[in-house]
Amino acid sequence: MPKSTNREPYQQTYYPPTPTGFTRYMRNSLPWQMIRFIVINLKVLRLMLNSQH
C-alpha cells in the first residue's frame, strides 16, 4: 500500500477542535489543577445554594 501523503478532509474527525500541548499540560499541572479544584468546588457550592428557595 503506498504511503499516504495527504489527509482525508470532510470526515467526522476533521472539524472538532483538539487540545494543544499546552492545554494538555495544564490539565495535569498540579498547581493549576489545585486552583481549579477550589474553583469547581465553589461553583458546585454556588449551584447548590442557588437551588434552595
Add this chain to the structure above:
Amino acid sequence: MARVVILGAGIAGHTAARYLSKWIGKKHEVVVVSPNALWNWIPSNIWVGVGDMTEEDVTFDLKEVYDKAGITFHQARAISIHPEGNKDSESPFVTVEFTDEARAGQQDTLTYDYLINATGPKLNFNATPGLGPDNGYTVSVCTAKHALEANEKLQEQIEAMKKGEQRTFVIGTGHGMCTCQGAAFEYTYNVDHTLREAGVRDKARIIWISNEYELGDFGMGGVHIKRGGYVTNAKTFSESLMVERDIEWITRAHVNKIEPGKIHYEQLDGNIGELPFDFSMLIPPFAGVGLKAFDKKDEDITATLFAPNGFLKVDGDYTPRPYEEWSAEDWPKTYQNPVYKNLFAIGIAFAPPHPISKPMKSINGTPISPTPPRTGMPSAAMAVNVAKSIRDMLNGAEKPTHHASMAEMGAACMASTGSHFFRGSAVSMTVYPVVPDYVKYPAYGRDLSLTTGEVGLAGHWVKYMLHYTFMYQSKMKPGWSYMPD
C-alpha cells in the same frame, strides 16, 4: 402524631427521609417503602462497571441506617395509591407488596398524612427487543449488580484483545426516547481509559450512539459555555473529547432492535443502519413504575393522577403547547399534586410538563429525541425543598413554603475516569438552570457564569470527594446535615 410515607429510597426518597427524620422525626412518624434492601450511590456505578470499585463501595444496608435514625423501613414495592381512602379506611393509604425474604409476595396497606412518591424509574429494557442484561444482549450500569456484570464482560473483552483480537464497543442510548445520556457518556470515557491502562486501546473500535440531535445535548437541548474567548456549545466541546480519544459517534439514532452481535437503528433522516458489536452498554428508556390509583369508591383514577408515561402529575403546566411556546414557567415548583394537597412527587417520579430538548420525529414518524434528565443534584434539591414544605405544613402552613423548579436549580456532572489520583481525568460540567429560562437569560437561556465545562485532574478529585462525601452523608454519620446536598 402524623405519618409521612415516602415511596422509594433512591437519591430523592432517601434525601427526603433524612431531612424529615431530623426535622419532624421526634414528633411524627417517617416511613420509607423501598423494594431494595440496599441504598445505591448510582453515579459511582460507572466505576463498578470498569472494575475500579466494588458493589460494597457504592451500596449500604438501608434498614441499619434507618433503625439508627428512627425511620420505619418496609422492604416492599408500592402497588397503589388511595388518596381518598376507601369504604374501609377514612384515611388515605398506599398498598404495598413486601419483597424481603420473610414476607415476599404478602400485601399490606399503610395509611398516611403526607405521601412522597419518589419511586424513580422502571428501567424499560422491554421497549427495545434485545436490550438489557436480563433478556437481551447488552449490559447496563443502571444498578450496582448490572455494573458488576458489565465489568465481567468488559474484562473478557480485554483478555481477548490481549491475545491480539480486535473488538468493537458500542455505548450510548438503547431507544429513541432515552434520557441519562451523561451516564453513558461517562462510561464511554471510562471504557476508553480502562482499555488504555490495559494496553489494548489499539485493538478497540469505540462507537457512541445516541438519540441526541447533536453530541452534548444531554436531554437539556445542549448548553452554551465560554471557552477560549468564545461562547461555544457543548456539541463542540463533546466532539473535541470524542476526537481526542479516537471515539466515533452516531447521533439522531433510535435503536430499534438488538440481535447477538448486531444493533439495528433508525435515524431522523430515515437512514436504517446496522452496527456490529462485541460489547455494548446501552441505557434503557425510563417509565413510571406502574403505580395505580383509586378513589373513595375504588374507581381507577390512574389516568387522572398519572401522565401516560406513568409519572405522577404535580404543579406543572401540562397544557399541550408547541415547542416555541414552552417556558420555564411550565415546570413544577412545589411538586405538590394539584388535587390531593398531601401528595408530592420528586426525582424521576414526577411528570415533566414536556421535554427540554426539541422533540423530533424521523421521516418514518419515529420519535427520536431525549427526554428530560432529573437525576442527581436536581433530585436532591427537590427532596430537600419538599421536606421543608411538609415540615412547615405539619407546623401549620397552609401550602408548600419552598420551591425548587428545574428552571431555578443547577446541576453538576463530573465524568471522571480512572482510579489513580494523578493519572485520572474528568470532564466537569455545571449547568444553571437545568431548564433554560430565556426571559431571565435571553441570549442562551442560562447563566454563563455558572454554566461551564472543563477537562482536568481537578474534576477527577472533585468526583472522588463527592463519592465519599455523599456516601458518608447518606449513611447519616455525625454532622451529615451540615454537609450541602
